[in-house]
Amino acid sequence: MGFVLNRRRLRSTGFLAMVSLLSLSCEITNPGRLQDVFLNREEAWEGLVNGMGRSLADVLDEDALRSAVLAREVHPTGSGQIPIDQQLGTFHEYGADWRYEHRARWVAEDGIRRLTGQAPHDDPPPEATPDPELLAQAYLWAGYANRLLGELWCEAAIDAGEFLPSSAFLERAVDHFTSAIDNAASGSDVQLAGYAGRASAYVDLGEWESAVADAGQVADDHWAYELPYYFGYSTWEWNDLYWSSAGLPAKAHTVWNTPYAPQGDSEEWASDEGSYYAFEPNDPRLPIRVQNEGSGARMDCCGEIPWWPQTKHDDRGANIELSSGAEMRLIEAEYLLLNSDVMGALTIINNLRADVGLTTQWDTSVSLDSAWAILKRERGIELWLEARRLPDLRRWVANDTPGALDPLEMVGAAAPPHHPSHLEAQALCFPVPEDERVTNPNSGG
């Protein structure tokens, strides 16, 4: 028996071999999880813009808690959830907040580049143009992300650039808010938030005429723009300000021994000059659960700390206010005080108090110094637990603004019968962390 050459089989085998050889290639393209260029397409834009808000939400609640501890909007209980250095009033950060705030900033700004056809890729720009409201929302998120950086951090560094004053973030915030205003529909919530956000950035920059002009665009005292949080999704969607002191099981902070809670026997309302430590019971802007329960944690000063949780953020899905009409009125009031108009400023403040149902009114004939103290207190109440108090303190200290602060939010002894704040120092801004200084080639070391 010999070997029979099967030409048909040989041809098919040869064909298959040729196909196999042709399919061999030394170049492999790994598409990865999602190609970057897909994010330039119209179908991705809504998700991109939603992601900008989520990135900001991921870090704002943590920043609000840290700044609240330093500003004594809340008092630490001694639980390790708030680092010891922050409990005592200083801030040494390994970089987590800085990193995630910059992620929020970059996600928004990079997303805007994609929406406006400026993404640095070889692909052609998208054929469609984004819906102006969507683009306005993107600019709004970028504005708030930059405002957060500018208000909390002592210095700025952007995209691995050189270190700059923190005002660099605020100037970017102004630009983004301006773009939000220009793109949003007239009178829409996004446009109002653009004006309100820009007004607050101008305040931080000391540009008061511009601030007041923008504040006037938000006529409704009851208007507010909130950053949403969600209960039911992943934990990073939750409001950590609530979660960290909800007793589930964390009781990291309390409102006990802060200017915002009852202070021993000083519960009676007092409008005399100098009695700014008292508060009006049942101020709806300061929901707190005062109770006879310990936190389970201790501090050197005081043993077990009483646990009086805030209830302004009363759920894992509680939103955080970014801007409000009431804040705009307080900007206007502060501008009046800068021009020594006590009556005008306190009239605004008293109107805000009446708006929320408070019956006691500040005496409008007090001194300028007293009026400043009142404004500082009212602004603290209005912006309580929104990551805004610390930048206010920083601004007033830097400008040597008159008007006493509550001793419970300062370093040093308090007048009896009050406790001291238990602050051993007070950082008024967050220093840029070590990992930026080490990795950034333009940091100067």
Next chain:
Amino acid sequence: ERTAEIELGFEAALLGNRAAVNFTYYYQKTSDALFRVNQVPSSGYPGSRLTNVGQIDNRGIELASNAVVLAGRNLGWDLGFTVYTNHSRVLSLGGAPEFFIWPGAGNIANPDTLPNGEVEYYSVPEITWDCVIASPTDSTIQYYTSTVTGQPTIGADCHHGPNLPTTTLGFNTTIRLPKGIELSARGEFHGGHFILDLASWNALRRGVQWPFCFEAYEAIDAGQAEQVSTWLQSACIRANVPQTGIGTFIYPADFFKVREMSLRIPVTPIIPGSETATLMLSARNAIRWVNADFPLLDPEMMGNSGMLTPVRYMTEHIPQAATFSASLRVLF
């Protein structure tokens, strides 16, 4: 990354096969080593990224030897020992800045050229943090047994050393006695490395009274803190405890443990009806030596991630416990 390795070694039987030696020397050089390099945070990327970075090398020896010291009919003695060494170095980061593989402490650092021209290489990773030094003009790192007193001087970016042992020594021995009694022991030494004590740091920065500070508290409470060592002042006075990180609480972690000691005694005659019966008494990790600069707890403690962490540290995970057991095995 590409790794080139050379190994040289030999095996030998000596003294009429009563002793055996196995020796290997290795040298390994990795180019374009893959590390998780921290990105610049202000660039918007919050994490680290696998990056081919520079060159590292590892070298060491592996030596194992076993010997039958005595081989009598009623008496026998076996003895064995092992020596493992591993020394890693960062040769170059290829122009990349040094970076941490673990927040703050596990440093991958470029070599430094010293004033005398010598090059100092750092291990992979190098435990680096601020620390107590001898004085403003003497950067010698101080540890628990330091006798330097006065005002503490804090040095920046102190290079302590590697986080993993560079030298591991082991021994094992078995002695066979008449009547089938057997005594065995096995021990191990780990040395050359440093460990982070987050447990003590977390306690002391919360103001907890801590055992290795007891000797210092009396002087501190009497306002005579400068009479205790600068290291103890830095660790035990709450205001001095570094809030920025573990700083002071990095120790040499050299230790020796007797992993097992056992005594095996045949007791068949005293167990009626048994074919064989053996009593075994053993102790594991019962004898321990730690170096004098390791003040508290155990160098085999771990953190929440156990060994799955770029840099080993001590927090909540207790080490292997010392155990004592007695067992009687009877075959009927």
